[in-house]
Amino acid sequence: MSTNGSSLACEGMYSKLMDDEDEYDNLNRRPDVRLSAHPVSPVMVIPKPSGPGPYRLVAFCLAALCAVLLISIIAVTAHYKNKTQSDVEGKSEMQQQDVNTSALTASISKLQQEKAQLQREKDELLAKLATKMTTKAPSVIKPVTKAPIVCPMDWHLFSNSCYFISRTTRDWPESQSYCQSKGAHLAIIHTAEEQTFLWNLLPRGHWNAFWFGITDEHTEDHFWEVGEPNNHIDEDCGYIVKTEVLERVPIRSWYDAPCSMYWRFICEKEMGAGASTATPH
Known part of the structure; x- marks a missing residue:
């Protein structure tokens, strides 16, 4: 509703x-409507x-x-x-x-x-680093370079030494004196490679002999020929022999002989530290 x-x-x-x-x-x-006890006429009452x-x-x-x-x-x-x-x-x-x-x-x-x-701390660290780099220059390690070894004319380089093969003959003491006058000494051979290098420099001949700086009193082995050194008649000085016999080998070419004999010789000039000489007795 x-x-x-x-x-x-x-x-x-x-x-x-x-x-x-x-x-x-x-x-x-209404005035015309009255109520009476006795009805006079019929009147409709509502x-x-x-x-x-x-x-x-x-x-x-x-x-x-x-x-x-x-x-x-x-x-x-x-x-x-x-x-x-x-x-x-x-x-x-x-x-x-x-x-x-x-x-x-x-x-x-x-x-x-x-x-x-953080930015302030970073700036402070960068400033400190810049100051340290400015005040202390970094040490520069320079590589050590060795100057190449240059041998004198007619001298031959092997390892750190220069070698001279003489064309004249002298006895052992005179040969040593000549080498010393050139700032060198009679060659002292230590290795088979050094022995082979020098033996290849020597010319072939009937009996080409060259003094070197080892005496049989100091070295009784190394590259001696079979049966050498035999110290026959005070043979105290050593020499190298190279003949025309092709079967000979460098490591079996040392002999001993009296130091007074005249042979050609081999000088050695050491271009580095540790130079050494030998003198006969």
């Missing part, structure tokens, strides 16, 4: 009721409406109006209550967002401060 329909219905019934009462009053007030019917309808309409008003009030109240609750929740949410925004702003500010502090 709508509010407008109920109101119109009740107003219509109320108006009808009021019209009935007015009509009844008008009939009672009875006053009796019974609770119209009043109940009015009461029902009033109750309906009250119910409608109550429902409307409840609806309006609920609407405003929901709206108020929504406003409160929205306000609370906005406040929470404000709190979150404030916390985020504080975090950003703290991070910016930490970044600035």
Whole structure:
């Protein structure tokens, strides 16, 4: 039932009721209508409406109006209550967002401060490093380079020594003196490679002999020929022999002989440290 329909219905019934009462009053007030104990003529008397019917309808309409008003009030109240609750929740949410925004702003500010502090520390470290590099020049390790060994003319290089093969003959002491005059000494042979190198420099002949700097008193092995040194007739000085016999080998070419014999000789000039000489006894 709508509010407008109920109101119109009740107003219509109320108006009808009021019209009935007015009509009844008008009939009672007419002068030509009298009530007598003895009826003179037949007169129609309109009875006053009796019974609770119209009043109940009015009461029902009033109750309906009250119910409608109550429902409307409840609806309006609920609407405003929901709206108020929504406003409160929205306000609370906005406040929470404000709190979150404030916390985020504080975090950003703290991070910016930490970044600035780190940047200052970085700048300080770079400044210290630059100062240290300026005040203390880094030590430069220069590679040690050795100058190439250059032997004098007619001298032959092997390892760190230069060797000279003479064309004239001298005895062992004179050969040693000549080598010393050139800043050298009679060759002292230590390895098979050195022995082979020098033997290849010697010319072949019937009996080409060359003094070198080892005596049989100091060296009794190495590259002696079989049966040598035999120290026959004070043969204290050593020499190298190279003949035309191709079967001879460098490592079996040493002999001993008296130091007074005249042979060609081999000088050795050591171009590095550790130079040594040998003298016959």
